[in-house]
Amino acid sequence: MKLYLRPVAFDDCLKIFKWRNNPFLLSFSSSQKTVEWEEHTRWFKNSIDSDKTIIYIINYDGKDIGQVRFDKQNEQIWVISVYVIQEFTGQGIGVHAIKIGCKKIFKKFENCEIISCVRNDNLRAHYAFIKAGFIEKQIKGFCPEKHFKFSKSSKIKKHNYDCFN
Secondary structure: OOEEEEEOOHHHHHHHHHHHOOHHHHOOOOOOOOOOHHHHHHHHHHHHHOOOEEEEEEEEOOEEEEEEEEEEOOOOEEEEEEEEOHHHOOOOHHHHHHHHHHHHHHHHOOOOEEEEEEEOOOHHHHHHHHHOOOEEOOOOOOOOOOEEEEEEEOOOOOOOOOOOO
């Protein structure tokens, strides 16, 4: 399996727009609402220009099949969002993409925590984050109320650093 994450490029705008509005992916999203092209392009440009959003395209055997996105909430916390297109789900690719993406963030930001917000009925994502080393955690804010909350912290420092104390 040749899986890697590449930084998003402006040329990916249309691809991500199509993925974002894909019925299969929408059925697992938090909002479950389609977006219009103008709204998407505004969001995409702002995301690329921002130091608070990092987006990677998941490439598997030479084909772009999804994305891993990190949104900075504060100096220590990033929220992860990930999806893989339908034909590649159920193969463990998402788990590997989550692990690779987190390693990239932990390498750039030594003392941080990555939070995942997963809808209660999205069991595939629930298990993917657990397999990727996340733990379920009671977290206030960052996630809608009816979501599982998962956390993974960098292991750069030896003490137990917890942003929520």
